[in-house]
Amino acid sequence: MAMTVKERVENVASELTASERKLASALLADYPYAGLVSIQELAKRAEVSAPSITRFVAKIGLGGYQEFQRDLLLELKEGEKSPVELQDRGGRPAGGYLSDFIGRATALMADSAQAITEDQFARICKLLSDPQRSIYALGGRASNTIAFQLSFHLRQARKDVFHLPSDVETWPEYLLRMRSGDALFIADFRRYQTDLERLAEKASARGVRIVLMTDKWLSPVARHAAEVLAVPIESGTLWDTYTPALAVIEAIVTRIAEDNWEQTRTRIRAWDEVRIKERDSDK
Amino acid sequence: MAMTVKERVENVASELTASERKLASALLADYPYAGLVSIQELAKRAEVSAPSITRFVAKIGLGGYQEFQRDLLLELKEGEKSPVELQDRGGRPAGGYLSDFIGRATALMADSAQAITEDQFARICKLLSDPQRSIYALGGRASNTIAFQLSFHLRQARKDVFHLPSDVETWPEYLLRMRSGDALFIADFRRYQTDLERLAEKASARGVRIVLMTDKWLSPVARHAAEVLAVPIESGTLWDTYTPALAVIEAIVTRIAEDNWEQTRTRIRAWDEVRIKERDSDK
DNA sequence: GCATCTAAGAAAATATTTTTTCAGTCAAGA
DNA sequence: TCTTGACTGAAAAAATATTTTCTTAGATGC
Known part of the structure; x- marks a missing residue:
């Protein structure tokens, strides 16, 4: 699970079908939030059918829609922490060890x-x-x-x-x-x-x-x-x-x-x- | 949706039961991510039953677990956009004793x-x-x-x-x-x-x-x-x-x-x- | 123009999640 | 001590979401 969902999508980008591309666009346009709604809602928003989403998810190498969502959520949680919290809040990024810790x-x-x-x-x-x-x-x-x-x-x-x-x-x-x-x-x-x-x-x-x-x-x-x-x-x-x-x-x-x-x-x-x-x- | 979920929780804080408080703690300790998993998983993590969560969600004035998640997701999406707002909301200047002390x-x-x-x-x-x-x-x-x-x-x-x-x-x-x-x-x-x-x-x-x-x-x-x-x-x-x-x-x-x-x-x-x-x- | 194949959605089947019901438990008060 | 009322979770029921199956539409090559 070293790969982000976005990376997975990009990897298979060349072999996507028409509706899968539509889906990919919709997902990347509001990444990752678009993928955090139900499969039906995403289907409606991306103007494709739910089965197409299932197939898409399988294509990018994930076990199912739930796994897909779980991954997105984890990414979101991680992303929030490292770049923002650690650097932004912690003050001087280039400060010393002590000020960093504090x-x-x-x-x-x-x-x-x-x-x-x-x-x-x-x-x-x-x-x-x-x-x-x-x-x-x-x-x-x-x-x-x-x-x-x-x-x-x-x-x-x-x-x-x-x-x-x-x-x-x-x-x-x-x-x-x-x-x-x-x-x-x-x-x-x-x-x-x-x-x-x-x-x-x-x-x-x-x-x-x-x-x-x-x-x-x-x-x-x-x-x-x-x-x-x-x-x-x-x-x-x-x-x-x-x-x-x-x-x-x-x-x-x-x-x-x-x-x-x-x-x-x-x-x-x-x-x-x-x-x-x-x-x-x-x- | 003028109220954030967190605010809703705080509003009813005084009338929560034991397991609802447990739930509130678990939710606030990893807010809002804790609330973005399935009701069963949240139940397991917070060590309460799923029905207790349903009751809790109703108590804070939301229509159901799905609505609850939808709201959390929206907050997250909003918050990401304006860090200023996040700070504003978070650090009540006129907060209570605890936030003052901290x-x-x-x-x-x-x-x-x-x-x-x-x-x-x-x-x-x-x-x-x-x-x-x-x-x-x-x-x-x-x-x-x-x-x-x-x-x-x-x-x-x-x-x-x-x-x-x-x-x-x-x-x-x-x-x-x-x-x-x-x-x-x-x-x-x-x-x-x-x-x-x-x-x-x-x-x-x-x-x-x-x-x-x-x-x-x-x-x-x-x-x-x-x-x-x-x-x-x-x-x-x-x-x-x-x-x-x-x-x-x-x-x-x-x-x-x-x-x-x-x-x-x-x-x-x-x-x-x-x-x-x-x-x-x-x- | 026809056969063939891929892709896409409708509908059915399945799995999962959420809510309701209900009975047991526990603490507070008579 | 007993009763009462509120809380809780197990289990069942309902709702919802997801996947599979199957059919149709459209494209491509012959």
Whole structure:
């Protein structure tokens, strides 16, 4: 599938029949959108019959109209990404490595604001700040640090925040402690961990509301989740970045801290005092 | 068709059910392409049933899945033509809390590319990838997670990476192990921890090269550091964000992984194998 | 002018997709 | 604890899309 549809058409251009040429013109005139409608509509627009299209598609070496459309769609998706997004948005194309990387991350982050509605954001903040519920959090191997950022800051704003250790052995203990209505925050990006799905399943069975942060391919945990935060991350590539995920998490904890400012301040102060006392007693 | 599909989704966001929200996330995470596949495929990807999609489409005020796809296609076609409009639509200036927050973070991140020269970046990458040296890392209370991101990924690309525990008591042990020429990565943002400065001082005395990541007010650790990465962070405010710091760290580890790709791949594979074996023996 | 062949569309057959119906499940409230 | 109501997905039904078959029209060579 190294060939684009357009290339395929050009390759066979010389051996096309009259109506096939008509079709090719119509397709190339509004490429690739013309090919993304139903075969009948395309037939009408190109003023040929549907069977001619089927034959045409076979002629350019594709298995059928569906495959043809799938290919066009993939091209479209790819095309959008590389030339436009990577160069245009990322700023200096000839910049250095660092500014290049940061350019990409910046673009992705801007996207993440789009991918999550304010409504969902508000709902999740409300859920995680509800003092009636206990909050449990954890993440996958690489994303655990991100999840930890959430529990760390959340702990400053409210009580009953628990971060599950990575060690699977300890999970049952936490599971038993979870009560219906509690919330479990899970960050899981590719490559997904089956451990997490099992955990989610059991927690979900106990009536725990699961908030999942994942990438666009959706972790299997999504099956059990009440809320899915899908952040746009080029997860799985060497060019990974978790910055959009971090930004969303920071937005959540900041919002919660703001809304419960009095309480947060009190908690931080109390916490500081304990820390200072401990240190003094060390001396 | 004055409304885009995305707008429609946002309009009804508050009255969506659990699986509809899941669907909305999946759609927005890969908008609009996610919606251009068959209803069944979308159902599979979003982990909901096809009927739920039909109901969802009706809920956002469209006549059916076909109409939904037609609209998405039209948007795509339009959007391609005028990038200006796309930008206009996307970045609501009067957006909500989340987009506001992300907007700030994005701006800060763009700045951070400016604040660090490519030269310094390259120097640090070289230092941290040098197999002759051992690498030690840690961070302050809040920034430890960020530092951890560095040691976690660095560990995949090379040997001899150690993350110091938060517990001060254990530090002397690590200090004694450090040798002249080793590198110590410290992340320290306001409010600074005096612990860290003492650690830096002792390490520095042993000939350890210290790389400091801090904010523009410069942690006291800077005194002993060979390299200071000052990332623009509104540290100390309620509106904190570590995203620029994370971006820089990710850029560093990505660069190092790329430069030592063969080795990194080998290490990751070996690592995976051990993990899988462990899991198997659990059974 | 006739036979023959290719190409194209109509219609039928097939495959696929979309929608509706319906029964089970789960959470919230009495 | 029980009831109620809303949500959900499995399965069936309906609609639609795609492909195949078959017939006709037109071109070409004899």
